[in-house]
Amino acid sequence: PTFGMEFVPNYPPKDLINYCKFAEDNGVNYLWITDHYNNRHVFEMLALIADKTTRIRLGTGITNTFTHSPADTATAIATLDEISDGRATCGIGPGDLSTLPKIGINVETPIARLIEAVGIMRQFWSGQPVSTPNNKIFKFDGAALAYKPKQKSIPVYIGAQGEKMIETAGKIGDGSLINASNPKDFQIAVPIIKKAAGDKKFDVAACVSISIDQDAKKAKGAVKPVVAFIAAGSPPPILQRHGLDAAKVGTIKAALNKGDFKTAFGTVDDAMIEAFSIYGTPDDINAKIDGLTALGVTQIVVGSPIGPDRYNSIRLIGKYVIK
């Protein structure tokens, strides 16, 4: 598989740059920077990273069609592509359904919206004026970039977790970014994508919560907080799919809302860790990755926490996993 690495820009920019440069030095092929209104801005971070790296591909992992107009995203990605000398990838999806209402956005028909937005962005990048009178949501009328994008088409990866969103990814995307770490999720997702994508080239990227260390116990300790948040944010069908204890997840959710992290992290059990992450020594990690690639996953995006000691864990990924 190819390897990506996902960073949430919720720490000082200079630290983010250093992690990204270290990831590039360790053979990572893609960098995916998350986009949430309350973290540092995804496009400023990607521009800085572009300036400090030379070969690694750079993408929004993922932006959405609610907080930015497709015209704004199209030009932001085209600008990133120009300043990075052709290394941009656009990761886009519905947007975080729990945080968007906080800024007054009610997510409605996110799939229909996404299909329109991706169509518009691709027209912008092709250099064609964009008129979409038949659109229901984004009605553009002769819009066009005032500069020539570096590339006529830039890859679009769709962030998806629900089955209809995964199908949409297969239909309109060049790739997917699926937040899941367990074979059960990809036994379901990959056939949906294959059916929707037909025989076009498609990159099934899995955003996997990974915690790697030479000491498996330390790795497990580092992954628990991330698993707590994933469990708390997972809809009931996902909890059922993995046979998780809904009452315990309820306790975690309530404790997180109260900021009682001790209870929240302490309630995470092995079944949740197994369902929502991959942790352990390099050998443990490689065995689990082999399981995912056997199901058709073609890119492993190493997601939070990466490990107890981020630099050491990036080094271990480079040395023993990417090889």
Ligand SMILES: C[C@H](OP(=O)(O)OC[C@@H](O)[C@@H](O)[C@@H](O)Cn1c2nc(=O)[nH]c(=O)c-2cc2ccc(O)cc21)C(=O)N[C@@H](CCC(=O)N[C@@H](CCC(=O)O)C(=O)O)C(=O)O
């Ligand atoms: C909309 C939602 O899709 P979903 O993919 O499950 O949404 C969950 C997440 O994928 C979504 O919140 C993402 O934005 C979360 N997300 C991020 N969200 C962010 O805000 N920022 C990030 O950086 C981010 C990264 C990320 C990476 C990978 C990934 O997989 C997801 C990521 C959903 O409910 N889908 C269902 C039903 C959708 C549906 O049927 N909608 C129809 C009809 C329903 C209607 O009428 O509203 C429609 O939209 O037209 C389904 O897919 O089956």
